[in-house]
Amino acid sequence: MTFALIQQTPAAGPPGWTQFVFIGGMALMFYFLLIRPQSKARKEMEARLSKLKAGDEVILTSGLYATIDRVEDKHIWLKLGGSVVKARRTAVASLAAEPESQN
Structure with missing residues (x-):
């Protein structure tokens, strides 16, 4: 019995551009899942801090x-109680009257 050796060409991998598509897709996911929500929350907080006025009840980061x-x-x-203290605006976490979001 003779076995004929069949010479096969090595299978070609996926085209090189598919790696770029994969990396681009990962970058888009990273942007939409991490960067965009964080910058949106930061802008909302800056807007809230700019609207602070005398008489507002706030919750500090502490x-x-x-x-x-x-x-x-x-x-x-x-x-605070009977004392008046100076603090940075960024020490304000939220307004006390705001409903807290359930995360």
């Missing part, structure tokens, strides 16, 4: 509740 006494350029004066 978890304390305070009432705004007066607002300056980058700082706010807060009433």
